[in-house]
Amino acid sequence: MLALESIKTQVEQAIPGAKLEIVKNDAPSAQHSLLVNNTSGLAVAKYLRDEPSWRFDYASNVTGVDWPELELTEKIKVKKVVDGVEKEVEEVKKTVRPGYLETVYHLYSMELKHGPLIIRLRTENRTDKVHLPSLTPVWRGAEFQEREIFDLYGIVFDGHPDLRRILMWDGFKDFPMRKDYAEPDDYEYEPTPHDEVLDKAKQHYPAGA
């Protein structure tokens, strides 16, 4: 396992403006990861690739993950005056974690044969601010994988040389891997007797299709 702490401090010293955060992983695999701020994503990637002591020259796996808005409930004990007597009462505290989309890069070094270093980039939300820097200029191996994430999650990679849909067809509108994706009941273009089915299908196929 790589020393994430030292990578974090090295990167933060070398790149002004880089903010890294260690994301703990409680599974027995203990593969912890580094969350990188969007604006310095490309610079951090270049540094990790070229720094002689790390040399992460091989971006093995690029994954998109969807984290929709989540309501977290937490039970807390509060002291309250009930009927003139002070009592300890349990209250449910609700917090909302805003939704975001995430890309996860698994990096290895072919030269020094170590890894994986896992870095994550997160979008600001799931609707309009879905831009992330493309790391394809640093690792060409991310090209098709980032295209796939664009296709299935709708993350827009700035600086990607050829950002098109790759697995779905070009006219497709939605992002199927998102957690809130609603499947059309009927993929057939042929008219069916059910109006709702037709309406739903229309959302997926543009007029005149």
Add this chain to the structure above:
Amino acid sequence: MQSIEPSKNFEIRPKLSDAGAVEGELLEVSMGPQHPSTHGVFRMDIVLDGEQVVKLKPVFGYLHRNHEKIGEGTTYLGSMPYTDRLDYFCSMTNNWAYALAVEKLAGLQVPERAEYLRVILAELTRLQNHASLCGFFVQDMGASGTPLMYAFREREKVLDLFEAISGARMMCNFMRFGGLRCDAPVGWLEQVQKVVDEFPAFLDEFQALLSENEILMARTQNVGVLPRDLVVNASITGPLLRAVGVNYDIRKVDKYGIYDRFHFRVPLGERGDVYDRYMMRVLEMRESVGILQQALKSVPGGPIVDPKAKLRGFRPKAGEAYGRIEGPKGELGFYLISDGSPNPYRYRVRPPSYINLTVLEDMCLGHNVADVVIILGSVDIVLGEVDR
């Protein structure tokens, strides 16, 4: 279904000089998706200047069924038979990669006997995948029939072994988290020994037929050469990577399973052309035979599955894990995120042949159309895995 332009198979467009003057004609060809050399439904948009490729874009997704989404909708074990359908030539290694990722996620230990059987099954898979790839590849070059049938004769022997142990030739669904589904039947290891003992004779015959064949050498040497820097940068793995001389074999690097107990060499190429990729496969088959001979000598008795592994109600703790193995086509990895429920929150496959296609254009530029066929053949793609 869609109002995309009806696919035109041929289109002539003007070839312009830098100044914009018409210099000649370029032909845009849509090769595939039903072309026999594409090994499935795979298409290439090729722009040709005469016979030479000036641009090539791979187009795929015809078999896309969103395997990863289906994986999120079923239990961990429910995805196991579905991994068989990724790279349907190598279901055993697909099973292993997935099982390895889940074992990392849940912290399961694999018993000794299961580890040995896994190695045996994975190396048998490598033998049959490489043998049939070499057969297909020579078939693409025009050696119609004979080498492919010789290779398939050997493949069938291996598939008989798979059928004996798992009940299915190709869709084996044999590995489980923390071990295997069942033990090998009586006499199975002796059958394996017989197949492995006979395999070098096939390799000798195959090499005598092909490796120094003048036509094969003329067609493949210095064709589809990849520079070393690009290969590493583009995450190319497997025989394509080692054909340019990069010593990176996950069996050696990660030593997953019990691969540190066996002596084997990692064949390395020099030029990174199509011929080197062919030779990588032949040499890797020889090394696999060596691993099998060592493994078969020392298979211990004992249980074949971790007693802690639960078949029903399997809920790993929240967390994530990435497990990877050296599949016959390259690095096959599974990345799982668990939220503590019976289904994975995220189930990601790192498909080697999909990523190896990234550099298809770089390999083909400047070559003839006929070379595109063998370059694609040397990448070794299976569309079940590319499209997922």
